[in-house]
Amino acid sequence: xxxxxxxxxxxxxxxxxxxxxxxxxxxxxxxxxxxxxxxxxxxxxxxxxxxxxxxxxxxxxxxxxxxxxxxxxxxxxxxxxxxxxxxxxxxxxxxxxxxxxxxxxxxxxxxxxxxxxxxxxxxxxxxxxxxxxxxxxxxxxxxxxxxxxxxxxxxxxxxxxxxxxxxxxxxxxxxxxxxxxxxxxxxxxxxxxxxxxxxxxx
Numbered sequence: 001x002x003x004x005x006x007x008x009x010x011x012x013x014x015x016x017x018x019x020x021x022x023x024x025x026x027x028x029x030x031x032x033x034x035x036x037x038x039x040x041x042x043x044x045x046x047x048x049x050x051x052x053x054x055x056x057x058x059x060x061x062x063x064x065x066x067x068x069x070x071x072x073x074x075x076x077x078x079x080x081x082x083x084x085x086x087x088x089x090x091x092x093x094x095x096x097x098x099x100x101x102x103x104x105x106x107x108x109x110x111x112x113x114x115x116x117x118x119x120x121x122x123x124x125x126x127x128x129x130x131x132x133x134x135x136x137x138x139x140x141x142x143x144x145x146x147x148x149x150x151x152x153x154x155x156x157x158x159x160x161x162x163x164x165x166x167x168x169x170x171x172x173x174x175x176x177x178x179x180x181x182x183x184x185x186x187x188x189x190x191x192x193x194x195x196x197x198x199x200x201x202x
Contacts, residue, residue: 003174003187003199006065010196012051014058019084022112023050026080029108033078047077048164048190054084056188056196060160061088065198067184068159074123074173079105081162082116090160092116095123095147121147123163125155125180155180164190177201 015023030047060066069091073082076094078101085092086109094116096102102120109116122144148155161181165173170189177187178201187199 002202003178004202006186006198006200008056008059008065008196008198010052010055010059012055015051015054019054019087020051022083022114023080025112026050026078026108029104030078033104048081050080050084052196053081053162053188053190056198057081057085057088057090057160057162060186060188060198061090065200066159066186067182070158071160071162072123072158074161074163076105076118077101078108079116079118080108082118083109083112083114085160085162086114086116093151093153093158094118095121095151097122097144117151119147119150121145121150123147124176128176128179156182156185158182158185160186160188162188162190174199 069089071082071085071090071092073079073092073094076082076096079094079096082092082094082105094105096105096118097120099120102118105116105118109118125146125148158181161177163173170191173189174187177185181187181201183201185201187201189197191197
């Protein structure tokens with residue numbers, strides 16, 4: 001199997017007013033959350049450029065690039081991508097290792113009446129932990145109890161996977177996606193500096 005790069009234009013003018021309002025609230029919640037963190041506590045949440053991510057998902061939905069409507073956000077944090085995706089007719093889920101962030105994502109989605117579903121756990125299935133051995137000192141690709149059983153779904157049940165891989169982890173994330181996702185599934189990745197990639201497993 002391989003990943004095929006897709007050309008997806010990123011036009012933030014497609015972001016509607018209700019999503020812009022949602023993102024303003026998200027910014028405030030994220031700022032409060034970061035402020036409340038102790039200086040000595042590890043904090044593993046860094047937000048994507050959500051308007052650009054929305055534009056990518058809009059294009060995927062508009063041109064029916066995904067094989068189906070089911071999306072999962074790996075390392076979902078506040079669940080903002082999953083919440084936005086529900087407004088594009090995706091059936092959206094998130095998996096996050098941090099219990100506090102799962103609660104924050106659930107509250108955010110509920111407050112905005114977005115029916116995204118979140119689970120606490122690792123998005124790395126327990127039988128795939130060896131795939132992360134290439135970066136044993138990673139702070140972010142955390143193994144542990146899998147989040148999929150809580151969702152009642154398998155890793156290959158999703159049509160779109162969104163993830164923000166940290167520098168040095170891109171190849172491992174891509175390899176994990178290739179290993180556990182079904183043929184035809186889209187991998188959407190944010191790489192900072194306005195770089196979003198969309199690839200299909202072929």
